[in-house]
Amino acid sequence: MKTLFRSLLAAALFTGASCTASAQTAPAAPVAPAADTARITLNPALINAVNTQTFEQFRETVRPLIAQMAGKRVVSMGEGTHGTAEFYKLRFWLTRILVEEHGFDRLALENTYGDTYLLNQALQQRRSTPASLKPLMQRHLLAMWQNQEMADVLTWMQTYNRTHRRDVELTGIDIMFVTADAQLLQAGLAKVRNPEVQAATAQLLKNAQYNDNYWYKLSDPAFKRNRPEWLANGGEGYKAADKVLAALATAKLPRKQQEVLAGAAKNARLAFDVFYQYEVFKRNSSRDSAFAEMTKFVAGPRHKVIVWSHNAHVARTVAAAGDSNGGGTGDFLERMFQGQYYVLATGTAGGTFAATTDRFISPASVMTAHPLPQAKAGSWEASLSQVASPVYFFNTHQLGAQDLQRPLRLVGQTVGSEDFYSDTQLGKSYDALLFVRQSTAATPLQ
Structure with a gap:
């Protein structure tokens, strides 16, 4: 149940006997004190x-x-x-x-x-x-x-x-269903005359569409998962998003468009981070930290x-x-x-x-x-x-x-x-x- 709240992506990615590395390397959580179960009466004040x-x-x-x-x-x-x-x-x-x-x-x-x-x-x-x-x-x-x-x-x-x-x-600050992120980036960078950027945005869109479709299918009991293919797609998606985010740093775009596209690229990279973390470090990825990173981004220097x-x-x-x-x-x-x-x-x-x-x-x-x-x-x-x-x-x-x-x-x-x-x-x-x-x-x- 906890993973539905705090690491929804990992809930699907790290389930099953074939994926135990994350659990093996995770630090042991401190033992919480026993909960008090006596009914209390709040002070009316x-x-x-x-x-x-x-x-x-x-x-x-x-x-x-x-x-x-x-x-x-x-x-x-x-x-x-x-x-x-x-x-x-x-x-x-x-x-x-x-x-x-x-x-x-x-x-x-x-x-x-x-x-x-x-x-x-x-x-x-x-x-x-x-x-x-x-x-x-x-x-x-x-x-x-x-x-x-x-x-x-x-x-x-x-x-x-x-x-x-x-x-x-x-x-938005969540990291599920990122096809819209990829579409924004492909459209926004269409006029950038750089073959590597165009290839990266096309790759990101392909990975995002695959991943989003996979999420839809996970609720179907008859769906047969192809975990190696999913992992490979996620790794490619992270690398593509990383390339696009780096390219945006030097792209000559209007300020508002630059901000929007940077948010989309950051969001997409965070969405695929769970695959990167597993591939490189054999560990889980925190959805809460992604929420916080996106909140910091949308707040910028002046917004409330x-x-x-x-x-x-x-x-x-x-x-x-x-x-x-x-x-x-x-x-x-x-x-x-x-x-x-x-x-x-x-x-x-x-x-x-x-x-x-x-x-x-x-x-x-x-x-x-x-x-x-x-x-x-x-x-x-x-x-x-x-x-x-x-x-x-x-x-x-x-x-x-x-x-x-x-x-x-x-x-x-x-x-x-x-x-x-x-x-x-x-x-x-x-x-x-x-x-x-x-x-x-x-x-x-x-």
């Missing part, structure tokens, strides 16, 4: 009730939370599940406040850079209308983002950018970035015991943006959530509603659900002696992930937690 009836009422009740976020360069907003309507809605409202009132100008999703860039470009077209969103979202977003709550975010972005001089841009990703990624600590790939994305970002990183987790005790039966999510996966089982006894959720307020937040650093290792539910995008818990000390992982006692599955696109 810590609870900040949140009114969700209207955006205006919400804005007033989250002023203390916004005050903590406003001065940061990077604010991550986690999600306890990939398919909860309230997590999308409340993070949208928080994002809107940070953009409209505090100068944040980039929203980074757990979605591939190239596809998200193409979606953003379509949103910027003045002729675009909300009615055109559905096909764009289905083409460029992983299925977990294809819901009506996310459509509301994009509709707001369209309206905001038509009426403000400084646009808010949608961008909001990241939407799973709680397990944006945390400062690892999501599961035994994971030896470094900290969570938040740990890397804390070091990259010292004192300028803030992370909010979201959680729920029960209700429904949207998930897919596919083993690996893709833009074509189908998300349907499923029940969340009752929170595990002794978990954070079991204790937090006892608070009277249906929606509230609290600062984790004020938990004091109550901030012990306790199970925290981390639900992914797949059916069956709803029973996964990770022993977590909230204050070490997050700055605040926004809790929704009863939640509902994300709404299908209309």
Whole structure:
């Protein structure tokens, strides 16, 4: 389960008896202290009730939370599940406040850079209308983002950018499905008169298309893997992306185009890094470090970035015991943006959530509603659900002696992930937690 969150690529690459080298060379993880399972009662003084009836009422009740976020360069907003309507809605409202009132100008999703860039470009077209969103979202977003709550975010972005001089841009930090990255690079470098560059972009596109198609097939139980061919393709893809990235350093292109293509090349190289790491060092590759590298890139020297990703990624600590790939994305970002990183987790005790039966999510996966089982006894959720307020937040650093290792539910995008818990000390992982006692599955696109 941990690999679905923190090293999705390696989850498929390193499974099976024939691939044990990575496990043999990985350093032993420290033994975590036993989790505390006694139910706790939060100090009422810590609870900040949140009114969700209207955006205006919400804005007033989250002023203390916004005050903590406003001065940061990077604010991550986690999600306890990939398919909860309230997590999308409340993070949208928080994002809107940070953009409209505090100068944040980039929203980074757990979605591939190239596809998200193409979606953003379509949103910027003045002729675009909300009615055109559905096909764009289905083409460029992983299925977990294809819901009506996310459509509301994009509709707001369209309206905001038509009426403000400084646009808010949608961008991506994930490293799956990189064909769009390769297509951007081939088109953007088509006029560069260098046979080696043209050969490298053509090779990268070939490797990206093969790899993306392989990801789609991995969810088919009848698919017979050709692991040697996959490894070879991945190694070629890394070398091609590396050549393209080096060529961009001397290419004479307009500044904005140079930035976009550099992001695509960097994203593609990170996507194939798992194959490079295995081929050269016989070790795993950290998806969280890739998220952090892409976040640093899109932030650049001047942008203020909001990241939407799973709680397990944006945390400062690892999501599961035994994971030896470094900290969570938040740990890397804390070091990259010292004192300028803030992370909010979201959680729920029960209700429904949207998930897919596919083993690996893709833009074509189908998300349907499923029940969340009752929170595990002794978990954070079991204790937090006892608070009277249906929606509230609290600062984790004020938990004091109550901030012990306790199970925290981390639900992914797949059916069956709803029973996964990770022993977590909230204050070490997050700055605040926004809790929704009863939640509902994300709404299908209309």
